[in-house]
Amino acid sequence: MSLLRVENLSRRFGGVRAVDGVGFTVEAGRLTALIGPNGAGKTTCFNLLNGQLRPDAGRICLGERDVTRLGPRRKWALGIARTFQITATFSSMTVRENVQVGLMARHRRLSALLPAARQLYRAEADALLERVGMADQAERTAGLLAYGDLKRLELAIALANDPRLLLMDEPTAGMAPRERIDLMALTAEIVRERGLGVLFTEHDMDVVFRHADRVLVMNRGRLIADGTPVEVRADPTVRDVYLGAGETD
């Protein structure tokens, strides 16, 4: 059984079919890339998957459970975590506090008025920061971090929920090439360790073909290819609409 199964997913904005009858699966323990030119519908697809948008039609199943109509918080509770294209962290809080918020949310302690939050789940938070290589920055203010470190912090916050499925929208956008490879290598390690499934969008073909186990290609709201990196690279349609344009960059 696939971790995530998407069938006939559709969403339009006015007359534009942003996502049009898309279907695919994501397997546990694998990195699946979702690529396509700008405006192909990748981000809309993500927003549908994590519940920020409601689809007009189609089904989203997590394991055996139909989660099509659930909002972001319900989906999060079932184990769907997400990182954003424009990095979003809690900028006025320290790095450790950022992760503690994720942990407190998971343990449903966030409405507690009495305990001192700084002491809660401190060891777990530090272990997660250690895992993403941020342990030495635990006391820094998140808003002051370098971009690559913010991405690592976002990953740690997402992992705080012990997710089954991790959605990463352009995880390496804006990073230096060396940092990109480090972050994706780290993500791949964590995915294998924990057996979680990752769906990520990416513009950098190096990152995609080096790290993805499977590649989905979208164009104008439709899925035009689905296969291993080797298969997708050889697909003439993909070469035509996407890679052809990509190589001239």
Place this chain on the structure above:
Amino acid sequence: MDFVVVQALTGLASASSLFLISAGLTLIFGVTRVVNFAHGSLYMLGAYAAYSFTGWTMPVLGGVVGFWAGIGLAVLAVGLLGALLEILLLRRIYRSPELFQLLATFGVVLVVADATLAIWGPEDRLGPRAPGLEGAVRIGRYGLPEWDIALIAIGPAVLIGLWLALRRTRWGVLVRAATADREMTGALGVDQAKLFTSVFCLGAMLAGLGGALQLPREPANLGMDLGIIAEVFVVTVVGGMGNVLGAFLAAVLIGQLHAFGILLFPNVTIVLVFLFMAAVLIVRPWGLLGRPERLVTHPALDLPEPIRPLGAAGRAAVIAAALGLAAAPAVLDAYALAVLTEVLIFALFASSLHLLTGVGGMISFGHAAYFGLGAYGAALAVKLLQAPMALAIPTGLVLALAGAALFGLFCIRLAGVYLAMLTLAFAQICFAVAFQWYDVTGGDNGLLGIWPPAWASGPASLYWLVLALTGAGIAAIRHVVHAPFGFGLRAARDSVLRAEASGVDVRFLRWLAFTFAGTAAGLAGALHAFFKGSVFPDTLGISVSVDGLVMMLLGGIESLSGPLVGAALYKTLQIFMISWTDYWRAVLGLIIIALVVLFPHGVVGSIRRLPNILGRTA
């Protein structure tokens, strides 16, 4: 039947003035994203200017020509002032957080109010009636002033004029483009500075016109600015911010609501208007014709500094301060002790607002509602139930808690300026009830004789009681900020998107914060009732809400000690200024503007930043 027609026409005439002012406010908001609190002041200035200009032009140019020339000059003068205001102040705060923009324009309200008082004096100024339109038209047994009919015609005429300007001119295209997407017009190379100044000037002219045309209906008076602004906010919010046609529709609806509401509930038409707005915002959060704002606008507040727990030195300082305060009656006389008592009460009030606005990122322009509910709850327990103080204070607390829990349910659905206006609307509802429900609240006369029992009636014993209770309240607020609840609240303030994707129940935490902050403000209010021995509707008014915001801003919004320092500074400053000048409101207004433009981090924030600033210049 005749009566219904006359009521409807009167309603339309009021709708016209309301529309003129609201159209200006909504145009300005559409392009600059600034809610101009001072728009009511421009309306008031329009009326006063028309009074003076017609006084000069009518004797020279004769009745009809002189009257309209005077109106025209008044409109031009207010427009010019609006342009100046944009160039001198607004331009500096377009990138500031929304709360600062609202406060800065409120500073202008205070300055204009005192300037008007200085120029025209405290008496109402009765203007001329419009020559040729002095009579009344008979409709059955009733008369309708001809001037009202003129107003009914002027409203739609201005709407059509604006519509043509927006659709048929290059300027109009730019305004619409800027309203739809500000960044885009900037990127297209439009001269934004000129566009913004022209829009602000036009908006001011419309407000001035509204005021000038009001002159034949009512004398120019000093209550016009804040009297109209709440209703203008309602019209723009109900119509959809930035939408001129929406403002017209909303003005007509609210004009009719007034005209006929008066038949059903003669005393509570203001309540009806605000209930109508609350209902519209619940069904359509962006107003009748408004469009949803894009998700990422600039934040309500801009807070780079994390809140950290006190270190050893900080704890020692708190203990020293507490001991010092407890020992104060030994050194201070009764007057100084009374001042300190009031400072403590407002320190709690400012802290509770800080929990909501500083920590939670929710802008409230109506926090006085809960202060006032606490005060009235305590006073009514004394008056109606003859309850002792030990029972009356908890009664006030419960009333404030209930009010905050109820209003909070609606407020957590909104953010930014929409939230600010809804909180203001709820506070105005409470104000209207206290003001108009004469049998219970005593209306304008207030409730008197709310004295503490003998054991707490001396200045020192009352001071100690207030110190203990406000200290407990402030300690409780500090505690929850460092609890998981406070972490979740700050997380939601920093990034709603991230918080929701991380499983934070943003709405519930915000509701909890609203309720908690309201209850704490209620404690401050209940203590204030016993401190003053009386309660008046003013305790629920806009100025108390703004006082709280200024205290918070003055001390610095980033730290928990900011509001405490701010309350102490503000109250002392106020007492000093009242004895020093009659125009202390203008001084306060200038202080607010200076704070927003020059010291947005407040006293505590600026002291904390001192090493950085010195380091940079060295």
